[in-house]
Every structure is written in structure tokens, then in C-alpha cells.
Amino acid sequence: MNPLRTPFWGVEWAWLFYLLAALALAALALGLWEKISLWAQGRRAAPVASHKHPLGAILADVFLGRRIWRGGASAGLMHLMLLWGFLGLFIGTCAVAVDHYLVSFLQGKVYLWFSAGLEVCGLLLVLGLVLAVARRWLLPVPRLERRPDDTLLPLWLLAVACGGFMVEAARLAATRPPWEAWSFLGYGLSGFFPSAQAARDLFPWLWWAHAIISLGFIAWLPWSKLAHAFAAPASLYLQGQPLAVLAVAAEEGELAALGLRHLLHLDACTRCGRCVEVCPVAQAGEPFSPRDLLRRARRQARLKYSPLYRLPWLRDRRQALLERDRAADWDVAWYCTTCRACLEVCPVQAAPIEMIRKLRAGLVEQGSAVPPQLMDTLEKLHRYGNPWVAKKGAKAGWAQGRDIPDLSKSGPEVDWLYFVGCTTSIDTRAQGMARALSDVFTHCGVSFGTLGKKEPCCGDIARRLGEQGLMEEQIETTQALLNKRDLTRIICTSPHCFDTIKKVHPLFSEEGLPLQVLHYSQMLHRLWQQGRMFFDHPLPLKVTYHDPCFLARHNRLVDEPRGLLRAMPGLELVEMADHGLNSLCCGGGGGRMWHEIPGQANLAVRRLEQAAATGAELVVTACPLCLIMLEDARKTGGFEDKFAIIDLSELAARALGLAAKDGEAQASA
Amino acid sequence: MKILVLVKNVPEVAEAELEIDQGALDLEDLEMVVNEWDNYAVEEAVRITEASGGEVHLLTLGNEDDEDVLRRGLAMGAHAASHLCDEAFEGSDPATLARIFATAVKGGGYDLILTGVQSSDLGQASTGVLLAQELGLPHATMAIALEPGAGEVVVTRELENNTSEKVALPLPALVTVQSGINQPRYVSIMGIRKVRKMTIEQIQADDLGLAEEALGAAASMVDSQSLALPPMGEGAQMLEGGLDSLCDQAAAILREKGGLA
Structure with a gap:
């Protein structure tokens, strides 16, 4: 007997299935159409330049989730299992469709391996989902939110996957084909059915439940955060876009207009919260969260551009929501220090830096909500x-x-x-x-x-x-x-x-x-490398180096300053908990040097707490804003007897034996 | 409501080092800005028209460069601007200025005229009230709140020791605006660029039909004699040296004069 698949085995009313499937696909298409027409707005706002991007890196980011692993092994594993389980089942479903409607090829050995392969994918999906739920509810990972859809989505998918196995088990229990062991999971589960007849009786119920839950999921897909499956790869690809500063004239009228890349960011975001975890402002307890900002921007983009919100009965609601979000944005527009920590950890390169700049540009144009x-x-x-x-x-x-x-x-x-x-x-x-x-x-x-x-x-x-x-x-x-x-x-x-x-x-x-x-x-x-500068004055000091955001993260310069410090005789360099590309912002960027936010937390004090933990006698930095912020925090935060703050330039002058002058005298005092 | 706001371009001096050249302020290193009080007046006028409709017109008197102050006001939301620009106006005292303004304003059909309480450069605080006199309008000074109503405006006036007074004036009226009445909006460079093409009405002495002897220094009762910086007082001692030495010297002086126990 040749092993093969029997489509719609034991199921009547196949036409009803086709009807429901058509409805689900219509919802899927509507969702995708909304997204695509929204993204098209971005293309109009800013043309996409051609650029080269190493394909290997994108594939590694997309299919291995390279950037996701950096946020923790369990996150990486979960995503890998979900992605490959999902992909495998998707490919399998397509193969079944091809087999059923076009060329029949799922028979014999091919079918057996195909069945076993789908079992593995189903298993990966289930394990991934269990891990996802566990990470949110049992571990729990603090950066993860618990919004209703965060729970509903994995449970729904779990119902899809488990339902699939149950249907399979019932079919195997009812028919007992000789090759049943290839579907090892379904085979294992089939033992739970008391008799072949019971399995046969139950089968249509299970089949229809599985069909309805699965179709429901397909309809929901583009409207859920799983839409990131479409937006994230595109966002990762466009990450290589050259920097474009739109001429002011081009932005007239619609300052808040976002380009394609930034609109994609909105849908690429799955609210994983890595940005909140590293945001110096959010971590200092100020009422700002990059994730919330992005979420509001997403809603605003939909309200503004989505063809669905052009429908007359949604217009009032649209206006009310827009105004509420606008007020919320105005409240937080000036918190960001533009330190780029969020972008560094974002798995889909979608941090809201550009959105904040646009938001501020809008406020500056409007004029009345700029802080005095x-x-x-x-x-x-x-x-x-x-x-x-x-x-x-x-x-x-x-x-x-x-x-x-x-x-x-x-x-x-x-x-x-x-x-x-x-x-x-x-x-x-x-x-x-x-x-x-x-x-x-x-x-x-x-x-x-x-x-x-x-x-x-x-x-x-x-x-x-x-x-x-x-x-x-x-x-x-x-x-x-x-x-x-x-x-x-x-x-x-x-x-x-x-x-x-x-x-x-x-x-x-x-x-x-x-x-x-x-x-x-x-x-x-x-x-120093050319031998034109020779540090000949020993400085027997234990120092730690504070990476300025605009050197480290924005320009990837972390080795040069450290190379200089290591070249200075006598210096011992110790690192703070957050250093290099993960440096913690002093709080002086993004204009905050000139803006005291009422009741603001002192970001620089948090940084100096890390410095104190190293036991260094000297905190070295390489930026005037960092220098001032850290110096102030040293005085206000009670670190005066612990260490001094000095700039790398001043330290170099000292290691060259150039007389200490003015400010430097202060630092060494 | 049709509102006229008088604005003036003044040198910003708060943090600058001033130099007097031949009895006049050397403007070379100074930046010209809108007179602070006038800025509040423009903002107040724009807010009134934003809330309940109407038009804001601006009027200034000065040289060609002073057009900036009008552009800035237009960028804030004013609808039209006029510039009294003629050498014949130079040297006018407040009373003469008020006559010039009155001639320019007459027949404009304004419901409300706003000026700053004073200008930060000369600080005479009289042009506004003299203009009210010239036009025969009721006036109120030092307004910290305006509530325009039907046929009248209720003005809250700032008095001494945190007291205030509410007065109602029948329209048309003139009000001089105190600083702090609102928070004036930011005017972006793009905002100013956007109004670059708006036409500004240029008014010269001839257009007003005023005789030459009614203008400028010739017509003025007040004549500026000289301008001087405060003289350097006795008892100031400049210390020199590095930071450590400065601290030592300062401490020694304090100790010597009995400032340190």
C-alpha cells in the first residue's frame, strides 16, 4: 500500500471550509493592503535610495534571529523555534496545496519524510509557544509587557498547533495506516482514543475546531504583532539606507510625515522592551519609554494614513485618538537624550530616534509647546x-x-x-x-x-x-x-x-x-601610533573610561580612547558595568544639557554609581557635555571624595608632562 | 476683532559688554531683538484672534533693518504689518512718536491697540499712553490678563505687592501689556522664511502728510544729551593668578576684613 495523504478525509461540507477560508484570506488581504498602502505613504514622503547591504547579515538577522539572541538565550531560542516551526508548517501547507491542486507528489517515501518533518515543525512551534508563555508569565522577563494580545496570541497559536496534532491523532487512531509511526507525535497521542470508532466519531469535531481556529489566526495575522514577520525583514534591509536630511522645504506642511523606513519600524516592533531596558531616561524613572512612543506613532500613522480610517464613521474616533496621542507625545518629546542605546539593542533596528526628531521638529514649527x-x-x-x-x-x-x-x-x-x-x-x-x-x-x-x-x-x-x-x-x-x-x-x-x-x-x-x-x-x-607623541610622565592611577554616546554608539569609536589610556604608563584601566557600545548616557545629549526637566532624575548620578563600583580614582571621558554632566553629578551625588572627573585630552596633556592648567587643576585637586 | 500691536526692535544688552561711542550705544556687537514686552503683546493679540477670529496688524517705526521685528511677528501669526521708515522720524521723543503713530493708525478701524508697557532700551513707558491720548481712546497699563468681550475688554492690571486691579474699557481701547501675561511661542527659522514673501506696507513722512517741523528732534521736547555707563566704583579689587592662588587671596581678604571667624 503506497503511503499517501487523503485530503478532507472524513470531513463533509468541504464547501463551508472553502467559504471560511475565503473570508479569512480576505481579512488577511485587507490587513496587508492597509499596511502596504500605509508604507506607500512613506515612499512618497522620502524616496528610498538604493544602497548595498550585506545579504548574509540580513539573512542571519532574519532567519537566525542574530540580534534577538543578544537579548538572552531564551529569547533567541524561542524565536528560532517559533520562526522555523511556523515556516516549516507554512511550507508544508503550501506543499499540500500543490499536491492537492497541481501535481501529486506526496506519496511513498517523500510523504513519510514530509509527515515526519511536519511533526518536527509542529513540535518546534509548540515548544516555542510554551517558552514564550513561560517567559512572560513564569520566569518572568521583566521587560515584557502583559497586554491582552500578548497572552491571547501565543495561546491561540498553541490551540492551532495542538489542535493539528489532535486531528492527526484521531485520524491515525481511526484508520491505523501501517506508516503511522512516521507521524510520531500524532501516533503517540492516538493512544488516548479508546477505540477506532470513538476517534472516527470525534474526528469531524476536532477537524472543524482546528480549521476554524487556524483560519481565525490567518485572519488576525496582519492585524496582530505577528505582522512584524513582514515588516521586520524590510526594516532590517532598509537599515543600511544612507542618512538623509530632508530639506526643510520638502517637509513643509506635513512635518510629521515619516519615510518608508520609519513607517516599517512601526510594524516591525513587537514591543519586546529591550529599548526600555537600556533607555537611560526610562531607567532613571522618568516618564518616558521608547516603546510607548513607537506604539503611539504606529497608531498615529494608521489614523493619519490608513485608508480604513477614511471611513466616515471612524473619522470622529480618529480625531479624538489623534488628539489624545498628540498630547501624550508633547509631554515626553524632550526627554530623549538621543543616546542611541535603544537602537543598539533593537532586534529589528526600529528605535524611535527619527520619530522623536520629527516630533520635536513639529513642536518647534508650531512654537507654543517648546519649553522656555x-x-x-x-x-x-x-x-x-x-x-x-x-x-x-x-x-x-x-x-x-x-x-x-x-x-x-x-x-x-x-x-x-x-x-x-x-x-x-x-x-x-x-x-x-x-x-x-x-x-x-x-x-x-x-x-x-x-x-x-x-x-x-x-x-x-x-x-x-x-x-x-x-x-x-x-x-x-x-x-x-x-x-x-x-x-x-x-x-x-x-x-x-x-x-x-x-x-x-x-x-x-x-x-x-x-x-x-x-x-x-x-x-x-x-x-601616538606615528610616534609623534610619547607619554613619558607616569600616572600611577586606576581609571575607568566613560564612553560618550556620540563616539561609541553613533560612531563606533571605542578602541582609540582605550588605546591611548593603555599607552599611558602607570594607568590601570578598569571597565564599568556598561561600557563600549553599551555605555550608559550621562544625560547631556539631545539638548538636555540646556533643559532642566522639572523633577528630573539625575542620569549622570546613575552613571557615577557604576564608576564608584569599579574603585577607580579617576573617571575619564572624551566629550565636553559628558565632562560637565559627570562633574556636576560628582558634586551633587556625593562622589567628591571617591574620584575625580577628567577629560582624555587633559589626561593626555598630563601624561606628556604639559603643565596642568585651570580646569585640569580643578580636576586633580 | 481687529487688533493693532506696536512693536519695537531693541538691542539685547542683558549679557553683552556695552560700549559707548560718542554719547551713543555702540551697536556693532549687539544683536537686535523684539522688545520683550512687545513680544508678549503680539502673542496675546495672536491668541485672541486664534480663539475668536479677527486680524492682527503690526506697526513699527525704525530703519530698514528693523523690518525683522515685523517678520518675526508675522511668523507668530500676525496678518499684516506696516513699517514707518524715514530719516525724518529720527530723534522723536515719545510725544512726537505718539503723534506719528496716531496719524498712521487713524482710520484703521482697530478695536484694540496693544503696546508693551515699555521698551527695554529707553524705558520711558510713555509712547503707549500718549498714543491713547492722541487718539482719544480709553487706556489701561500693565495688563497681566485680557478678556475681550462684546464692545469691551476687561483688563487685569498688575499693581504693587501682588495686588491686581480689574478694569473694563469700552472698545476701541489701548492697553499696554506687562511681561508674563503669557508664554510667547517660539518662532522658528522656517516660520520666518514662510512669511518672507508677505508684503510689508512702507510708510514715509510724506505719506502721513505731517510737516517736517512736526517730526523728529525738531518737534521733540525731550532731547537726549548723553549716554554713560555707571562709573567704576571705589573699593573694587581685581585679583590675579591661578585658581589656587585666587582662592588663597580671597580667603586672606575675608579673614583680614573679619568675614571669617
Whole structure:
């Protein structure tokens, strides 16, 4: 007897099944159509550029869930089992359809192996689902939410999978084909039926229950968080899109419009909560959660663009929901420090950084909900080219007594423009960095100059605060100054200027000036590698290094600063719990340096608690904002007798035996 | 409701280092900004029209660069702007200014005229009330709340020691607005770019039909004689040296003068 599959064995009214299947497929199609028409809106808002992306990496992310494993082995295992169980069963169902309607091939050996294969897939699915439920309810993993659909969805799928096995078991118990052992699970379960007749009687009931539950699931699929199966691979692929800053004019009218990539993010998110777990703001107890923001953005995108919400009877509800979400967004718009920790851990590369920027841009355009302190900061930036003082020409004060060529005027040709930056040139503590660096450069024979008191703001703060027009204006001012003297090689003190000049400025440069932009830690590392800088003053100190977000996460620079620290004789480097790409933000980014949120938690204090745990005598960083935030937290958080805060530039100057000056004297005191 | 707001471009001086050049403020290193009180007045006017309809017109007097203050107000939501721009207006005292404004405003059909309580540069706080006098309008000063109603406006005036007074004025009326009446909105660069193409009505002395002797310094009863920075007082001592040395010196002085027990 040739083993083969008997479709609709023991089932009457097959037409009813086809009717229900058609309904389920219609719901599936409607859901997908809604999503696709929504994503199409994003294509209109921002065209998708062609880009190369290593296919291997995408496949590893999608089919092995590489980024999911990083959030814990049980998460990785669960997803792998679910994905492959699901995929296997999906392929199996397609094979059955082909076999039934097109070419019959499921017979003999092929059918036996096929049956066994489906058993394995079913088992994987069941195990994955049990693990999913256990992770949420029994372990439980704290970052996971327990919304109704978080429970309903795995239980529903479990009903689908177990129902499938029960149907199979009943069929085997009723017919006892000689090859039944190949369907090993169903075979095992078939023993529970008291007799062949009982199994035969029960079979139609089980079959129909399984059919209805399965079709229900298919109808629900695109409306549930399993829609990420469609959006996440696309999101992972588009992650390689080049940075695009939409011209202000292009965003007029619809500032909140998101591009395709960001609309895909909304559906790629499964609310796994990794972002909340690492968000320095959420972890400090402030009322902000990247996950909630994304969820609201998803709803808003649907309300705004979904063809379904064009239906007249949904319009009022749409308006009410939009207004409620808008109010919630306005409340939290200014919390984010743009530290990028969320994106680092997101399995689908879907963190809401761009959404926050758009949200802020919308608020800035609208004007009335910008916090007064930030208004003041933006106005200072606009009028005086810095966020600190309402005074022109404040940027050259730190260099008094130093003979540094002013490249904004006609002067000697130099190799490098040293872009000091607003905070480094004005804040009294951060000025120590500028002095130390200029001394180190001079010591090492680097030919450099600055833009003196004409140095503009690079536009980073305006960009982070959503003041697009101001950002453009500042980039144009900077570019004009650079072009005048053909300055193309730039060293920045601040990782923030570095990031913006390196990544955003070229997008606005008409000549497409080949800018070579370095953070000073790269420059120092280069000087050390070339043997132009030799640390000859031993510093017998135990130090720990705080990675600035804009060096580590935004620009992947974690080795250069550490290389320098290791090159300094006597220094012992110890790491904090969160370091490198997982660094914990000091709380000064995203404009928060200039914005005290009422009742705000001190993010920097949390960071220094980690520093204290290392037993280091010195906390080293490489960013003026980090330096100020950590220095303040040292004083307010009671760490004054534990350690000092110093910038890498100041420490380098000390290891070179260059006299300690001003701010540095403070740090070493 | 048709509202007129008088606005003025003034130098921002709070954190700047001032220099006096030939009896006048050296504006070279100073930024011009909208007079703080006027900014509140514009915001209040825009809010009134946003809530209950109407139009906001802006009026300033100054040189060509002072057009910025009008653009900014338009970006905040004002509907039209006029610029009194003529060398003949220079040197006018508040009474003369009020006459110029009155001539420009007459026949405009405004229900409400708002000005700042004062300007931050000269601080005379008189142009507004003198304009009310010229136009024969009832006026109230130092408003910290406005409630426009049918045919009247109820004004809450800020008085000393946290007291306030409510007065009702029949419309049309003039009110000078105190700072803190609202939180003025942020004006983005894009917002200003958007109003770049709006036409601003230019008004010169000839258009007003005022004789030359009725304008400027010639017509003014008050003449600015000189401007001076406060003289450096006696008893200030500048310390020099590094941080440690500064601290030691300061502590020594405190100890010496009996400031430290």
C-alpha cells in the first residue's frame, strides 16, 4: 500500500471550509493592503535610495534571529523555534496545496519524510509557544509587557498547533495506516482514543475546531504583532539606507510625515522592551519609554494614513485618538537624550530616534509647546551662534595667551582646522579641554588653527532639538567659512560636532567638499601610533573610561580612547558595568544639557554609581557635555571624595608632562 | 476683532559688554531683538484672534533693518504689518512718536491697540499712553490678563505687592501689556522664511502728510544729551593668578576684613 495523504478525509461540507477560508484570506488581504498602502505613504514622503547591504547579515538577522539572541538565550531560542516551526508548517501547507491542486507528489517515501518533518515543525512551534508563555508569565522577563494580545496570541497559536496534532491523532487512531509511526507525535497521542470508532466519531469535531481556529489566526495575522514577520525583514534591509536630511522645504506642511523606513519600524516592533531596558531616561524613572512612543506613532500613522480610517464613521474616533496621542507625545518629546542605546539593542533596528526628531521638529514649527529654556537656547544659538551666552565673540576667550592662527582671517596655511565647539570654548570646566588639546597639538608639532571668535555652531543642537531651519542656516554658515579657506581637514573636541560635521554637513555641501573629520581622540591616537607623541610622565592611577554616546554608539569609536589610556604608563584601566557600545548616557545629549526637566532624575548620578563600583580614582571621558554632566553629578551625588572627573585630552596633556592648567587643576585637586 | 500691536526692535544688552561711542550705544556687537514686552503683546493679540477670529496688524517705526521685528511677528501669526521708515522720524521723543503713530493708525478701524508697557532700551513707558491720548481712546497699563468681550475688554492690571486691579474699557481701547501675561511661542527659522514673501506696507513722512517741523528732534521736547555707563566704583579689587592662588587671596581678604571667624 503506497503511503499517501487523503485530503478532507472524513470531513463533509468541504464547501463551508472553502467559504471560511475565503473570508479569512480576505481579512488577511485587507490587513496587508492597509499596511502596504500605509508604507506607500512613506515612499512618497522620502524616496528610498538604493544602497548595498550585506545579504548574509540580513539573512542571519532574519532567519537566525542574530540580534534577538543578544537579548538572552531564551529569547533567541524561542524565536528560532517559533520562526522555523511556523515556516516549516507554512511550507508544508503550501506543499499540500500543490499536491492537492497541481501535481501529486506526496506519496511513498517523500510523504513519510514530509509527515515526519511536519511533526518536527509542529513540535518546534509548540515548544516555542510554551517558552514564550513561560517567559512572560513564569520566569518572568521583566521587560515584557502583559497586554491582552500578548497572552491571547501565543495561546491561540498553541490551540492551532495542538489542535493539528489532535486531528492527526484521531485520524491515525481511526484508520491505523501501517506508516503511522512516521507521524510520531500524532501516533503517540492516538493512544488516548479508546477505540477506532470513538476517534472516527470525534474526528469531524476536532477537524472543524482546528480549521476554524487556524483560519481565525490567518485572519488576525496582519492585524496582530505577528505582522512584524513582514515588516521586520524590510526594516532590517532598509537599515543600511544612507542618512538623509530632508530639506526643510520638502517637509513643509506635513512635518510629521515619516519615510518608508520609519513607517516599517512601526510594524516591525513587537514591543519586546529591550529599548526600555537600556533607555537611560526610562531607567532613571522618568516618564518616558521608547516603546510607548513607537506604539503611539504606529497608531498615529494608521489614523493619519490608513485608508480604513477614511471611513466616515471612524473619522470622529480618529480625531479624538489623534488628539489624545498628540498630547501624550508633547509631554515626553524632550526627554530623549538621543543616546542611541535603544537602537543598539533593537532586534529589528526600529528605535524611535527619527520619530522623536520629527516630533520635536513639529513642536518647534508650531512654537507654543517648546519649553522656555529650550526656546532661550535656540534663540541664543540663532543670534549668537552658541547655546550658552547672549554675547558675540565669546568663543575665543579660552585661547587668551595662546598664539593660535585664526583661520577665519587671512593667515598662515595650516594642516588642520581645530573646531573647538560651543561648549568647549565657553564653559569654564570644558575650556580645559581646548587648552589641553592646543598644548598637546603644539607639543607634537601639529600645524593647526581655529576659527577664533567667528567659529559658528555646527548645527548639532538645532538638529537634535528639531530646529531644522536653524540647523541648515548654521551648516551653511560653517560651510561658507570652511570654503573660504579651503579647510577640509577638521579635528573636533566634541563628539557631537564630530558626528554632525562628519555625517550631516556633506549632505549640504554644494561642492561636495571632501571633508576629513576626526574626533580628537582619533587624532591623538594617530599621533601616538606615528610616534609623534610619547607619554613619558607616569600616572600611577586606576581609571575607568566613560564612553560618550556620540563616539561609541553613533560612531563606533571605542578602541582609540582605550588605546591611548593603555599607552599611558602607570594607568590601570578598569571597565564599568556598561561600557563600549553599551555605555550608559550621562544625560547631556539631545539638548538636555540646556533643559532642566522639572523633577528630573539625575542620569549622570546613575552613571557615577557604576564608576564608584569599579574603585577607580579617576573617571575619564572624551566629550565636553559628558565632562560637565559627570562633574556636576560628582558634586551633587556625593562622589567628591571617591574620584575625580577628567577629560582624555587633559589626561593626555598630563601624561606628556604639559603643565596642568585651570580646569585640569580643578580636576586633580 | 481687529487688533493693532506696536512693536519695537531693541538691542539685547542683558549679557553683552556695552560700549559707548560718542554719547551713543555702540551697536556693532549687539544683536537686535523684539522688545520683550512687545513680544508678549503680539502673542496675546495672536491668541485672541486664534480663539475668536479677527486680524492682527503690526506697526513699527525704525530703519530698514528693523523690518525683522515685523517678520518675526508675522511668523507668530500676525496678518499684516506696516513699517514707518524715514530719516525724518529720527530723534522723536515719545510725544512726537505718539503723534506719528496716531496719524498712521487713524482710520484703521482697530478695536484694540496693544503696546508693551515699555521698551527695554529707553524705558520711558510713555509712547503707549500718549498714543491713547492722541487718539482719544480709553487706556489701561500693565495688563497681566485680557478678556475681550462684546464692545469691551476687561483688563487685569498688575499693581504693587501682588495686588491686581480689574478694569473694563469700552472698545476701541489701548492697553499696554506687562511681561508674563503669557508664554510667547517660539518662532522658528522656517516660520520666518514662510512669511518672507508677505508684503510689508512702507510708510514715509510724506505719506502721513505731517510737516517736517512736526517730526523728529525738531518737534521733540525731550532731547537726549548723553549716554554713560555707571562709573567704576571705589573699593573694587581685581585679583590675579591661578585658581589656587585666587582662592588663597580671597580667603586672606575675608579673614583680614573679619568675614571669617
